[in-house]
Structures are given as structure tokens and as C-alpha cells.
Amino acid sequence: MIRRLLVAILAVAALAGAPRSLFAQQDTAASNVVVDSIVVRGNHRVSDTRVIELSHLRKGESVSFPTIQSAIHRLYASGQFANVSISVTPGSPAIFFIEVVERPVVAEYAFEGLQHVSPGTVRDTAGLVNGEPLDPARISRAEEMLGHLLSKAGFPRPRIDTAMVVAPGGYRLVFRVDEGPRLAITSISFEGDSSFSDAQLRSAMSTGQEGFLWLHTGEFRHDEFEKDLRERLPAFYAEHGYIDMSVAGDTVLVDPRTGKGRIVVKVDEGPQYRLAEFDVHGNRRFPTGALMSRFRPADAAPLDSLPRDELPPFDQSAFDDATGKIGDLYRNAGYLRAEVQPSVQRIPPSRSGGAHLVKAVWNITEGEPAYVHKVTITGNTYTHDYVIRQQLGLLPGDIYSQERLIQSVKNIQSMGFFEALPPQQAVNIQPLDNGDVDITLKVKEKQTGNLNFGASASAVTGLAGFIGYDQPNLFGEAKSGHFRWLFGGRTQDIELGYQDPSVMGSRYSASVQLRHSRDIYTTYNLGQRRQTGGSLEVGLPVFGLRGTRLFAGYSLFRDETRDLQLVGLTPQQANILLNGTRSTVSLRLVRDTRQGGLFPVAGSRNEIDAAFTGGPLGGAGRYGKYTVESSWFVPVAAIGGGLNSQPIQFTAGLTFRGGVILGNNPFFRERFLMGGVQVGEQLRGYSEGTVTPYGHVPQNSASFPTIDRAGESFFGSTAQFGVKLSGSLFADAFVDAGNVWKSAADINPTDLLVGAGVGVSLVTPFGPLGIDYAYGFDRRDVLGRPNPGWKLHFKFGRIF
The missing domain is CATH 2.40.160.50 (membrane protein fhac: a member of the omp85/tpsb transporter family)
Incomplete structure (x- = not known):
């Protein structure tokens, strides 16, 4: 019974995309008609006055055929009606009859069987709002989104059905979802990989093959696979000098009989680059050798003393990590405005088939060290300022140090008096015009006193009560x-x-x-x-x-x-x-x-x-x-x-x-x-x-x-x-x-x-x-x- 009602509702609602008008006489389309009165029929939820307001038809005005068509379109556009027609009595002035079929109100949207996608995400994105009339277009968008999100979560063959059941205040629309089995990857192969084996490339990916042990499920997650292609595989190649590597394409082949799949990734490796030169420019605060050792060990052989075929492969990932560490080094020394600009310059081969080389450079703009002008504590409604300040390792007048600031925040959290706040909320650094900084530390008090009572038992002391x-x-x-x-x-x-x-x-x-x-x-x-x-x-x-x-x-x-x-x-x-x-x-x-x-x-x-x-x-x-x-x-x-x-x-x-x-x-x-x-x-x-x-x-x-x-x-x-x-x-x-x-x-x-x-x-x-x-x-x-x-x-x- 309920299923037949749903079919009937959706069949009527499908007519919303094809508006039409009904006239009592064909010749009224050729001339204007004066509106004598307007009669609304078929409405139960929407009042007569509201229907007339939505149509923009007014008693006593002269309307043409395009005006009546526009009235029908406006009524459809309101989203309140599944079907609309307007008929007119002969002559002028004429009586206008507006016939409507109201869309049912969906009091609630519910999801059954949905485990790996958030129902809230579907509701918000598709615009499903409780208490509004049924919109078939939104239902269709929701079904498409469910299929897309489940596919990204590793469920490529979901079955989605909808049902309407009578509920207080309207209808309850239920999305009945059978997610189906999760896609399991049985094999991952590569094309174009001449420098590394398939096994080495698979080890760099989060997506793995189905294996014998329960740890190797082969579960396919679309978002993780995208990271494999965009980030992890290029990073693996870059660690070995292949900084021009790119993923040329990928294919996921699914067997419809078993629900299992295999992945084929095509890569364009490009040439391997070797590090021929490495230099640092603009540094005054730290010696060049101390900075360079963050990337190349101090005891490594000088690059200019090595033959080209013995130069080390350029490790882009290590170079990027070292760049970040140099920035931290300057910030810990108070140089908040210091900038470390990495540069990797490709050197063309000197001959056909020759080695591809790079020159790596850090261009450093140091600026002047920043001093701490003021440290402000906020949010402490019970704990005194001086108690918190005793935990600070960075005080007014000190040269700014990121490391000491982080340790100060950790010391405050370790007191056990405050809620743990994210770093973006706990610390605010305000630069001043003279290059110094004001630091604001925010805390959030929590309940610290504990009233203890209850009972305990042990083989030693027996049964006992306690209060404290x-x-x-x-x-x-x-x-x-x-x-x-x-x-x-x-x-x-x-x-x-x-x-x-x-x-x-x-x-x-x-x-x-x-x-x-x-x-x-x-x-x-x-x-x-x-x-x-x-x-x-x-x-x-x-x-x-x-x-x-x-x-x-x-x-x-x-x-x-x-x-x-x-x-x-x-x-x-x-x-x-x-x-x-x-x-x-x-x-x-x-x-x-x-x-x-x-x-x-x-x-x-x-x-x-x-x-x-x-x-x-x-x-x-x-x-x-x-x-x-x-x-x-x-x-x-x-x-x-x-x-x-x-x-x-x-x-x-x-x-x-x-x-x-x-x-x-x-x-x-x-x-x-x-x-x-x-x-x-x-x-x-x-x-x-x-x-x-x-x-x-x-x-x-x-x-x-x-x-x-x-x-x-x-x-x-x-x-x-x-x-x-x-x-x-x-x-x-x-x-x-x-x-x-x-x-x-x-x-x-x-x-x-x-x-x-x-x-x-x-x-x-x-x-x-x-x-x-x-x-x-x-x-x-x-x-x-x-x-x-x-x-x-x-x-x-x-x-x-």
C-alpha cells in the first residue's frame, strides 16, 4: 500500500518539469482578457491567497497568453505544486480557475543501512530540509551523491531505494541503502617503471593488495588512492632524484562477478637528477657549514671532488625537510621574519646521454631578531596570573624562541588546571611595528577539585568505604x-x-x-x-x-x-x-x-x-x-x-x-x-x-x-x-x-x-x-x- 502511494506521488511529481496551461476556448490566446475573479481549486495546504500571490494575477488587470504562461511557471517554481493548470471562462471579463496538485510535505528524511557515509553530509549538500515539500530533483541529487560518496569510501556497487511512509505532519522519506561489499584490490601493477620494481612502488602506497593474512585486506579507499597518486608516489620518486616524475594515468578494473578489482598505474619517471652543487646565500647568524649539515652530513665528500656518475641522487624530500628545519632554527633564535627560499636549478646534460644534474641553493633573508615585548594571559578566571607565569620559559625582554614558546604551552597544560586547546587558539603572536612581538596565551579553566566516595575491596584490606x-x-x-x-x-x-x-x-x-x-x-x-x-x-x-x-x-x-x-x-x-x-x-x-x-x-x-x-x-x-x-x-x-x-x-x-x-x-x-x-x-x-x-x-x-x-x-x-x-x-x-x-x-x-x-x-x-x-x-x-x-x-x- 505504502509502496503504491510512493509510486503515485513520484509519477505526479515527475510532471513538474513539463508545465502546461488549459484554456476553455482557444481564441482567448489571441487577445487580452480582463480578470474578473480568481478561483483556486485542489489546494489543501497552501491557502487561496498564497496561490494567487504566487501567480501574480490580479483582479481587474488585463492579461495576455504569455502572462498566464508566466503565472504557471511561477507556481511551479515555488516548489509547492506537482501540477498546475489555468482555465478561463469565455468572454472578458473572465473567471480564472487555477487548478493545482500539491506536493506532499516531507516531515523527515531518514537513512537505513548507511554506515560509511555521514547522512548529514548528504542532507546538507543535496538540500534535504525537513518540513518542506517533496522535490524529486533533490532526491535524485541525494541518490547520486550517495553512490559517489560510497564509491569513494570503497563500496562501488551500492543499491539505493527510496520509500515514503505516512508520518505526523506529512511523510517520512527513507533512503534504504545496501552498501554492498567493500571493493578489495587483488593486484596493483605499474607501467613505465623501469627504475623500481612493482613491489617497491607498492610499498610507497597506502592502498595495498589483498593478502593471505588478515592485516592485508586490500580495502580500496578512493581518497587514500588519490593521495597515493598525487603525493606518495611522486614523493618516493623524488627521494631518489626523479623530481620530474608524474602519474600519466590510472585504471581501476572491477570484476562484476566477484566485486574485486585490480589497479594499473602508468608512470612517467623522467630522468634521475644528481646533486652537483649545494650552496647557502645570505646567512649571517649561522655558519654556512652548520646550515649545510642539515641537508648533507658534515663528513660527506665535497661534491666538486666526485665524478659525475658518483654524485649522490638529489633527495627532494630531504631537501624540503631540511628547509623547514632551517626555518625553525631561525625562529628559535628570534628571527621571526627570516625567509628561507629553496631553489633547485636543473643543469642540462653536457652531452647526449649525460647525467642530469641539479644545483640546490638556500637563499636566506634573515632580518633582525624579534624581542618579546609583552606576554598576556587570558581565560584564567580562577588561577592567578603569577601561577601560570611561573611555567613560562619565554619572558618579556627575551629574544623570541619558537621552541621555548612551545615548551611554555606544554608546561601550562601539564599543570592539569586547564582544558587542552588547539595551538591556533592557545597562542596568538602579534608582530609590532618595531619588529618585536606581543604574545597572548589563552587558557580555559576546568574543574580541578574532586569529591571522592565509594567502596573498595582487596584481598589485603577487605571491604572498605572511602570518602575524600x-x-x-x-x-x-x-x-x-x-x-x-x-x-x-x-x-x-x-x-x-x-x-x-x-x-x-x-x-x-x-x-x-x-x-x-x-x-x-x-x-x-x-x-x-x-x-x-x-x-x-x-x-x-x-x-x-x-x-x-x-x-x-x-x-x-x-x-x-x-x-x-x-x-x-x-x-x-x-x-x-x-x-x-x-x-x-x-x-x-x-x-x-x-x-x-x-x-x-x-x-x-x-x-x-x-x-x-x-x-x-x-x-x-x-x-x-x-x-x-x-x-x-x-x-x-x-x-x-x-x-x-x-x-x-x-x-x-x-x-x-x-x-x-x-x-x-x-x-x-x-x-x-x-x-x-x-x-x-x-x-x-x-x-x-x-x-x-x-x-x-x-x-x-x-x-x-x-x-x-x-x-x-x-x-x-x-x-x-x-x-x-x-x-x-x-x-x-x-x-x-x-x-x-x-x-x-x-x-x-x-x-x-x-x-x-x-x-x-x-x-x-x-x-x-x-x-x-x-x-x-x-x-x-x-x-x-x-x-x-x-x-x-x-x-x-x-x-x-
């Missing part, structure tokens, strides 16, 4: 404060902390922390521990180095331990282990140049800690605890990212950790535990505290003393490959390796337990959350037999 508040930007001055309360049947932990990175506007920092905790570790008889105390730490810059600080601190804690498994210990040892006061002074040297916030993608963090407890400081014990940690991150690749979006970033990371305790340490909890992600040193693939100086020992090994699980030295390392999907979502694959030993003398970095797996981390309003799923290669059962397996880890608050 973290604010890393108190008062808009980058001061941080936090409150945490973890409570449950096995644990009570209350912590207050405050940190000021710039005490009274200076470059000195200070932090204070107070804590009271009670933990009952029933899983492997760690007993009940109470800890009460606090710490104070002051930081200062080292030699003015950005990102490098020295911290000095003092802490005082009272430790009480009950119900600890004390098999084999003397009463004196047991008494020291049960109770004690820790009085500690510490020094930390930290250098942090990481970029990317909570999920770093570049830079490094290195820390050396030295702490001394007891002795002349009072309290129990007399020992030193020394730890070191080094983390390095290298960007690997980036995908996407545009004017208003951030790219997906890939990164590789490597971390080393180590520590030793020297002296008389009576505090069990000061020793090093390893395994899991919650207690002690991280080693995924193993349960909490199961990596011991005696190898892997499961938590349910009742005969193994808990005191022997901890050691006084450890080493751990992590290698990871991660993808930062956004500022709050990170996924990675990792390998952990580590071990603990009884003393520093027992350290053996070749004796490590290994785990590997994958993980996902997410920043939520309740704090960072993470899940890791890792395989422990060196796990053993309670009888000491190999028992490798998988382990699921939940992380809260701790990401790396």
Missing part, C-alpha cells in the same frame, strides 16, 4: 590540599595534607601531612598495625634548573603492631617489632620533565631519596633507607587531532626502581614488600606481598613466616607501550620484572620474577581508577611447583 576531597589548585594559587578517610572492618585511615609550591611567592615549596591509620591484614597474618604521626617537607630549586628540585623533610610516627606472626623470633626482637617511634630526616632530589599530565607521553622523571631514622634523632632503630626511581617516556606516533580535538597518542615507557636499607631497622612496615599493586612495590601478575626473598610464596602458605616476606633491598622495572585515547583514558601493554632480597649484599638484578599483561586506566570524578590483567610467569603453588597464571588487579588512586 582533593583540590590541586586551592585559591587559584596551585596550592593543594587533600582529605581522605578510608574505613572498614579491617582498616581505618585518616589523612590530611597541604602543599604550597610557592611559599609567599618564592621558589621554595612546603608540604605538611598528618595521618592516623589502623590496618588489620588477615590475609597472610600481617597482623594489626596502628600508625600516628606527620611529616613536614621543604623544597627548593637546584641551580635554577627548571623541573629540578631538592626536598628536605622530617617525619615523626608512632608504630604499633599486634598479632604479627613471630615464629622464630626472640622476645627482644618481638618487642622491637611490636612497638616503636620513627624519627626520620630525609633528602630527595627530583627532576621531572614529563609531558601529558597524569598519563605522560614524553619526558622523564628521576628521583633519588635518602632517609635516616633513629640514632641521634631519637626513637627506635638506627638505619638509612635509600631508593631511586627513573621513568622515561618517548612519543611513538599520533593519530588524528584537528582544530578542536586532541590526537590519539602512542608512547613507549621504561621505569627502573630500586632500594636498600642499611643498619638496624626494627620496623617491619619499613621493609620492602613486592607483588600486586596495592601494598609495597608493584609487580603485576602476582598477589600482594607474594614475591619474597625466597621466591614466589602464595598467600595461603601457612608454614611460611610473614616476617620473611619482606626484604631490605629490591629492584623492579617496567616496560610499557601505551595509547592515550584522551586526557582521561589510557590503555597499555606492559612487562614487569622485579624481586626483593634479605639485604643489600644479596641483590642480583638477573634473578627477577616476570609478569606481563594489559591494562586500562581512567580518570573519574572520584579519582583515578585502573584495571590490569597480568600473567605471572614465575608463580609457584604451596608445594613450590611451577604454577604460572593470570591475575586481575584493581587500582584506585595509583596509576603508574
Whole structure:
């Protein structure tokens, strides 16, 4: 029924291209007729008044046959009618009858089965607007566009049908699309390629052939194929000296039976050019040799000393890249107006069949260096200006440096107080008449305080609830404060902390922390521990180095331990282990140049800690605890990212950790535990505290003393490959390796337990959350037999 209605509507609408008029008498066409009155028939949606207005016919005026024809054309042109006729009664004045058939109103355009083309693109380009009368021409354009766009996306044989269904306010026009199979390319061959094999040319293209492995699908994408022909193939040839190469033609042959295709590309290689001369003109700021080394290595043989047939092929791509680097070099030195004009001059062969040569030249116009006149911060509605300015590496009065400006923007983003803005919005450089520049840095504040509450569970602490508040930007001055309360049947932990990175506007920092905790570790008889105390730490810059600080601190804690498994210990040892006061002074040297916030993608963090407890400081014990940690991150690749979006970033990371305790340490909890992600040193693939100086020992090994699980030295390392999907979502694959030993003398970095797996981390309003799923290669059962397996880890608050 609906289908027959559609056919009827479209059949009537097809008459729109052939307007006609109907007259009661033929002789009225030969003379003018006075309009006595106008009667409109057939209209339901468009009012009589509106029909008459569109016709431009007026009561009492004298009209001719061309005037009536024009009235019919105007009514068609309004787009409201599928058919129009005008009839006139005999005589003059005469009654004019306007007969119309209205086009149906399309209340909604819908697309079914369309996956690889945006419906919005089709609607906007074809002019499909909801609530307007049906326009067959626009429908036809939309169908043609769908076929074209799907073909470009690699679907050359789509089937497109339309259907009209009754809907509130008119009709619903549905484009039913069967995209068909994606075109798969079975072969790519070349004609005219005498210098390179087909395989070498295929390797330069994004479009590939269908292969045996699932990685080689042979999918054909028209836009990528166009880039292959316009950019990638010419660039490949230009790298080898064929700078006149052109694509003479291409053919895509599709087998209608299989839907598969093959590509034939015809190339005109042209001659290979060799570099005969290379020179730099106009440079004063940098030596010629230093500039030339950006393109040709400084130790390369002089060109004038080589025979013509031994001259190197001219690499156009490398020359273009080097030109860009020279421009960056001048901009980093403050020469904003410097221009580097590359010139490649072809030298005709000296004889028939001789070598084709080029002379490459950089013509440089340096100008004068630009100084920074003013730096303005905008968009900071909460954070104070001076907090942001402390992150700047480019200040008023400095010679402009593009590199330092970029680093300043990265430093601001790494604070974690602002949304990531595209470079075009974040930085505005305004040249002044005297050659200097004003710089405006724009930021966008984001919510920084987090109220955390919920529940957590682990094999160590059991089921517990938590509530807390973290604010890393108190008062808009980058001061941080936090409150945490973890409570449950096995644990009570209350912590207050405050940190000021710039005490009274200076470059000195200070932090204070107070804590009271009670933990009952029933899983492997760690007993009940109470800890009460606090710490104070002051930081200062080292030699003015950005990102490098020295911290000095003092802490005082009272430790009480009950119900600890004390098999084999003397009463004196047991008494020291049960109770004690820790009085500690510490020094930390930290250098942090990481970029990317909570999920770093570049830079490094290195820390050396030295702490001394007891002795002349009072309290129990007399020992030193020394730890070191080094983390390095290298960007690997980036995908996407545009004017208003951030790219997906890939990164590789490597971390080393180590520590030793020297002296008389009576505090069990000061020793090093390893395994899991919650207690002690991280080693995924193993349960909490199961990596011991005696190898892997499961938590349910009742005969193994808990005191022997901890050691006084450890080493751990992590290698990871991660993808930062956004500022709050990170996924990675990792390998952990580590071990603990009884003393520093027992350290053996070749004796490590290994785990590997994958993980996902997410920043939520309740704090960072993470899940890791890792395989422990060196796990053993309670009888000491190999028992490798998988382990699921939940992380809260701790990401790396």
C-alpha cells in the first residue's frame, strides 16, 4: 500500500518539469482578457491567497497568453505544486480557475543501512530540509551523491531505494541503502617503471593488495588512492632524484562477478637528477657549514671532488625537510621574519646521454631578531596570573624562541588546571611595528577539585568505604590540599595534607601531612598495625634548573603492631617489632620533565631519596633507607587531532626502581614488600606481598613466616607501550620484572620474577581508577611447583 502511494506521488511529481496551461476556448490566446475573479481549486495546504500571490494575477488587470504562461511557471517554481493548470471562462471579463496538485510535505528524511557515509553530509549538500515539500530533483541529487560518496569510501556497487511512509505532519522519506561489499584490490601493477620494481612502488602506497593474512585486506579507499597518486608516489620518486616524475594515468578494473578489482598505474619517471652543487646565500647568524649539515652530513665528500656518475641522487624530500628545519632554527633564535627560499636549478646534460644534474641553493633573508615585548594571559578566571607565569620559559625582554614558546604551552597544560586547546587558539603572536612581538596565551579553566566516595575491596584490606576531597589548585594559587578517610572492618585511615609550591611567592615549596591509620591484614597474618604521626617537607630549586628540585623533610610516627606472626623470633626482637617511634630526616632530589599530565607521553622523571631514622634523632632503630626511581617516556606516533580535538597518542615507557636499607631497622612496615599493586612495590601478575626473598610464596602458605616476606633491598622495572585515547583514558601493554632480597649484599638484578599483561586506566570524578590483567610467569603453588597464571588487579588512586 505504502509502496503504491510512493509510486503515485513520484509519477505526479515527475510532471513538474513539463508545465502546461488549459484554456476553455482557444481564441482567448489571441487577445487580452480582463480578470474578473480568481478561483483556486485542489489546494489543501497552501491557502487561496498564497496561490494567487504566487501567480501574480490580479483582479481587474488585463492579461495576455504569455502572462498566464508566466503565472504557471511561477507556481511551479515555488516548489509547492506537482501540477498546475489555468482555465478561463469565455468572454472578458473572465473567471480564472487555477487548478493545482500539491506536493506532499516531507516531515523527515531518514537513512537505513548507511554506515560509511555521514547522512548529514548528504542532507546538507543535496538540500534535504525537513518540513518542506517533496522535490524529486533533490532526491535524485541525494541518490547520486550517495553512490559517489560510497564509491569513494570503497563500496562501488551500492543499491539505493527510496520509500515514503505516512508520518505526523506529512511523510517520512527513507533512503534504504545496501552498501554492498567493500571493493578489495587483488593486484596493483605499474607501467613505465623501469627504475623500481612493482613491489617497491607498492610499498610507497597506502592502498595495498589483498593478502593471505588478515592485516592485508586490500580495502580500496578512493581518497587514500588519490593521495597515493598525487603525493606518495611522486614523493618516493623524488627521494631518489626523479623530481620530474608524474602519474600519466590510472585504471581501476572491477570484476562484476566477484566485486574485486585490480589497479594499473602508468608512470612517467623522467630522468634521475644528481646533486652537483649545494650552496647557502645570505646567512649571517649561522655558519654556512652548520646550515649545510642539515641537508648533507658534515663528513660527506665535497661534491666538486666526485665524478659525475658518483654524485649522490638529489633527495627532494630531504631537501624540503631540511628547509623547514632551517626555518625553525631561525625562529628559535628570534628571527621571526627570516625567509628561507629553496631553489633547485636543473643543469642540462653536457652531452647526449649525460647525467642530469641539479644545483640546490638556500637563499636566506634573515632580518633582525624579534624581542618579546609583552606576554598576556587570558581565560584564567580562577588561577592567578603569577601561577601560570611561573611555567613560562619565554619572558618579556627575551629574544623570541619558537621552541621555548612551545615548551611554555606544554608546561601550562601539564599543570592539569586547564582544558587542552588547539595551538591556533592557545597562542596568538602579534608582530609590532618595531619588529618585536606581543604574545597572548589563552587558557580555559576546568574543574580541578574532586569529591571522592565509594567502596573498595582487596584481598589485603577487605571491604572498605572511602570518602575524600582533593583540590590541586586551592585559591587559584596551585596550592593543594587533600582529605581522605578510608574505613572498614579491617582498616581505618585518616589523612590530611597541604602543599604550597610557592611559599609567599618564592621558589621554595612546603608540604605538611598528618595521618592516623589502623590496618588489620588477615590475609597472610600481617597482623594489626596502628600508625600516628606527620611529616613536614621543604623544597627548593637546584641551580635554577627548571623541573629540578631538592626536598628536605622530617617525619615523626608512632608504630604499633599486634598479632604479627613471630615464629622464630626472640622476645627482644618481638618487642622491637611490636612497638616503636620513627624519627626520620630525609633528602630527595627530583627532576621531572614529563609531558601529558597524569598519563605522560614524553619526558622523564628521576628521583633519588635518602632517609635516616633513629640514632641521634631519637626513637627506635638506627638505619638509612635509600631508593631511586627513573621513568622515561618517548612519543611513538599520533593519530588524528584537528582544530578542536586532541590526537590519539602512542608512547613507549621504561621505569627502573630500586632500594636498600642499611643498619638496624626494627620496623617491619619499613621493609620492602613486592607483588600486586596495592601494598609495597608493584609487580603485576602476582598477589600482594607474594614475591619474597625466597621466591614466589602464595598467600595461603601457612608454614611460611610473614616476617620473611619482606626484604631490605629490591629492584623492579617496567616496560610499557601505551595509547592515550584522551586526557582521561589510557590503555597499555606492559612487562614487569622485579624481586626483593634479605639485604643489600644479596641483590642480583638477573634473578627477577616476570609478569606481563594489559591494562586500562581512567580518570573519574572520584579519582583515578585502573584495571590490569597480568600473567605471572614465575608463580609457584604451596608445594613450590611451577604454577604460572593470570591475575586481575584493581587500582584506585595509583596509576603508574
